[in-house]
Amino acid sequence: MGLFSFTQEIAIDLGTANTIIMHNGKMVVDEPSVVALDKRTDKLLAVGEKARQMHGKTHENIRTIRPLRDGVIADFYAAEQMIRGMVKMVSSKGRWFAPSLRMVVGIPSGSTEVEIRAVRDSSEHAGGRDVYMIYEPMAAAIGIGLDVEAPEGNMIVDIGGGSTEIAVISLGGIVSNNSIRIAGDDLTADIQEYMRRQHNVKVGERTAELIKINVGSALTELADPPEDYIVHGPNQMTALPMEVPVSYQEISHCIEKSISKIEAAVLSALEQTPPELYADVVRNGIYLAGGGALLRGLDKRLTDKIGIPFHIAEDPLHAVAKGTGVALKNIDKFSFLIR
Numbered sequence: 001m002g003l004f005s006f007t008q009e010i011a012i013d014l015g016t017a018n019t020i021i022m023h024n025g026k027m028v029v030d031e032p033s034v035v036a037l038d039k040r041t042d043k044l045l046a047v048g049e050k051a052r053q054m055h056g057k058t059h060e061n062i063r064t065i066r067p068l069r070d071g072v073i074a075d076f077y078a079a080e081q082m083i084r085g086m087v088k089m090v091s092s093k094g095r096w097f098a099p100s101l102r103m104v105v106g107i108p109s110g111s112t113e114v115e116i117r118a119v120r121d122s123s124e125h126a127g128g129r130d131v132y133m134i135y136e137p138m139a140a141a142i143g144i145g146l147d148v149e150a151p152e153g154n155m156i157v158d159i160g161g162g163s164t165e166i167a168v169i170s171l172g173g174i175v176s177n178n179s180i181r182i183a184g185d186d187l188t189a190d191i192q193e194y195m196r197r198q199h200n201v202k203v204g205e206r207t208a209e210l211i212k213i214n215v216g217s218a219l220t221e222l223a224d225p226p227e228d229y230i231v232h233g234p235n236q237m238t239a240l241p242m243e244v245p246v247s248y249q250e251i252s253h254c255i256e257k258s259i260s261k262i263e264a265a266v267l268s269a270l271e272q273t274p275p276e277l278y279a280d281v282v283r284n285g286i287y288l289a290g291g292g293a294l295l296r297g298l299d300k301r302l303t304d305k306i307g308i309p310f311h312i313a314e315d316p317l318h319a320v321a322k323g324t325g326v327a328l329k330n331i332d333k334f335s336f337l338i339r
């Protein structure tokens with residue numbers, strides 16, 4: 001083990017918002033998907049939480065980048081630096097240097113050949129020798145603990161930062177899938193725009209995300225409403241400091257359009273589901289994963305609207321990562337991994 005083993009194995013959930021690495025069945029990295037680079041040399045200055053703290057606060061020689069957009073790699077160099085930096089966090093903790101690094105990496109189910117290649121290339125450039133990929137909804141289903149190889153339909157809705165992926169899984173394969181580029185980041189952008197337009201206050205991405213987490217809601221009426229969230233920021237006109245209380249009801253209105261699009265995507269995925277599997281889905285319910293699953297009232301809204309029970313995965317932010325970790329241990333058994 002450790003120092004003497006030749007091959008090290010890690011599994012990665014490379015997300016638009018968060019990147020998680022599993023090693024020996026444990027979550028060893030869980031960091032925001034951000035890097036900070038030196039503008040002049042392109043040298044990596046910081047990765048993960050450290051880089052996020054610099055986000056929006058940099059001077060002219062530093063730039064912070066989120067390498068993924070809409071669930072896929074948008075900046076190849078930054079993605080490679082990010083994977084490299086995060087793998088280093090694991091290897092320095094475990095004091096290993098792996099001459100051979102085996103990886104399982106999650107990819108969106110709607111990935112094109114080019115996008116798959118981008119993930120493979122960045123993983124290889126970051127040190128991966130033996131790279132396997134798994135579709136993220138499949139990983140989420142495994143992470144939730146579903147038997148993906150059974151002749152039984154299960155539907156997963158994974159609402160991440162950049163994309164919402166909906167898939168029906170049966171017999172170890174994805175039977176149908178639907179993926180849209182509306183997810184958590186869009187809700188955050190809706191809130192940013194709303195605060196500017198309605199309250200005349202400028203808020204950054206991080207503050208808008210905190211508003212979403214504290215008073216975000218998919219329903220205009222909640223049985224257990226959160227207290228108003230107080231936002232501090234500059235008035236757009238006067239630049240003087242303002243204090244604005246924000247209620248869940250106004251946020252539910254401002255994200256309504258985006259939520260409806262997610263709802264419509266779920267309905268269209270159901271429409272495409274073959275009848276036998278549809279019956280299974282109605283019986284088993286639909287599983288919500290990804291950070292977006294935590295939005296207040298979303299499960300109830302979808303359950304009421306669609307008439308099928310929606311279950312929030314036990315640990316929605318980590319379902320995909322856990323599943324990639326299980327896949328790593330079953331590389332020879334799981335025929336659905338992509339080489």
Ligand SMILES: Nc1ncnc2c1ncn2[C@@H]1O[C@H](COP(=O)(O)OP(=O)(O)OP(=O)(O)O)[C@@H](O)[C@H]1O
Binds near residue numbers: 014160162212317
């Ligand atoms: N309590 C919460 N309520 C609403 N949204 C939340 C909550 N917690 C996290 N989020 C949102 O979830 C998103 C991140 O989820 P997740 O980590 O699953 O995405 P990701 O896997 O990085 O992205 P993708 O799968 O699209 O590439 C962010 O937009 C974040 O703001």
Ligand SMILES: [Mg+2]
Binds near residue numbers: 015016136160290
């Ligand atoms: Mg994800």
